[in-house]
Amino acid sequence: MFRAVRLAAALLLACLGLVFTVTSTASAADCTCKQAGLEKQVAKADLVFVGTVDKVEAQGNGFLYEITASRAYQGTPERKTQVLSAGGRDACGLGELGVGTSYVFFATGADTPYAADACGGTSVANPTKVDKVEGLLGPGTAVEPPPPPTAQLTPMEDAAPVGFARAAAPGAAAVLVGLLGLVVVRRLARR
Numbered sequence: 351m352f353r354a355v356r357l358a359a360a361l362l363l364a365c366l367g368l369v370f371t372v373t374s375t376a377s378a379a380d381c382t383c384k385q386a387g388l389e390k391q392v393a394k395a396d397l398v399f400v401g402t403v404d405k406v407e408a409q410g411n412g413f414l415y416e417i418t419a420s421r422a423y424q425g426t427p428e429r430k431t432q433v434l435s436a437g438g439r440d441a442c443g444l445g446e447l448g449v450g451t452s453y454v455f456f457a458t459g460a461d462t463p464y465a466a467d468a469c470g471g472t473s474v475a476n477p478t479k480v481d482k483v484e485g486l487l488g489p490g491t492a493v494e495p496p497p498p499p500t501a502q503l504t505p506m507e508d509a510a511p512v513g514f515a516r517a518a519a520p521g522a523a524a525v526l527v528g529l530l531g532l533v534v535v536r537r538l539a540r541r
Contacts, residue, residue, distance in 0.1 A: 383442050383469030388482055391471035395456040397425030397464060398483060399493065400475045402452045412436035412443050414463060417455070423483055423490040425457075432463035442467045454479050 392398060401417035408414075414434050419427040433455055435444035444466060447453060452475040457464035466472045473479055484490065 383467075385469065385471070388471065388486060391456050392424065392483075392486060394458070395424060395470060396459060397427050397455065397457045398423040398487060399425070399427050399457075399490075400452055400454055400480065401427070401431070403447045403449050406446055406449055408446075409434065410436070413446055415444075415447055419493040420452070421490045422493050423487040427457075427464075427493060428462070429493050429495045433457055433466050434463040435466050437467070442469050444468055444472055454483055 386394070399419045399422040401419040403415050404418055405416040406413055407416075412435050414432060417431050417433060419429055419431055437443040445468075453472055454475045455464075455466055456471040457466045458470070459465050
């Protein structure tokens with residue numbers, strides 16, 4: 351009898367564990383947003399730009415992307431910028447984007463890292479997607495790298511240069527020591 355009670359308790363715990371696992375997985379896998387049309391995606395975005403993913407770094411359940419922006423259609427991203435997608439692919443995040451791949455980013459925010467998710471319209475920058483964006487927003491502008499730093503003249507001390515005698519003194523001293531050493535060695539060799 352005791353064995354049957356233990357078996358029933360074990361089955362009950364296993365079933366409860368299965369129920370909790372299935373419900374938590376189902377709720378995490380459901381992305382409840384609906385893809386809006388391009389015009390609505392553009393209206394919700396603070397920035398629309400094409401950029402190539404340079405690095406992907408996991409942050410909690412989401413990802414932080416380091417991006418080199420090449421063309422801006424809306425907003426003014428820096429050439430080197432960052433986008434954060436919280437939650438991962440199962441929670442409407444962008445997932446782990448491919449390094450070296452160009453994407454059209456629909457991002458929100460006033461400063462880096464900007465935010466983006468799958469509902470906002472971010473996708474691979476294929477010719478069809480770029481043509482649709484350009485049809486709505488125009489040709490965009492190239493995102494240029496920052497100009498190289500300019501040379502700065504650093505003033506040196508206003509002291510006069512060292513005179514010849516002072517500059518040559520250490521060398522002359524070394525020559526004298528060497529000659530004296532030769533004289534001493536010759537005298538010792540004669541004895």
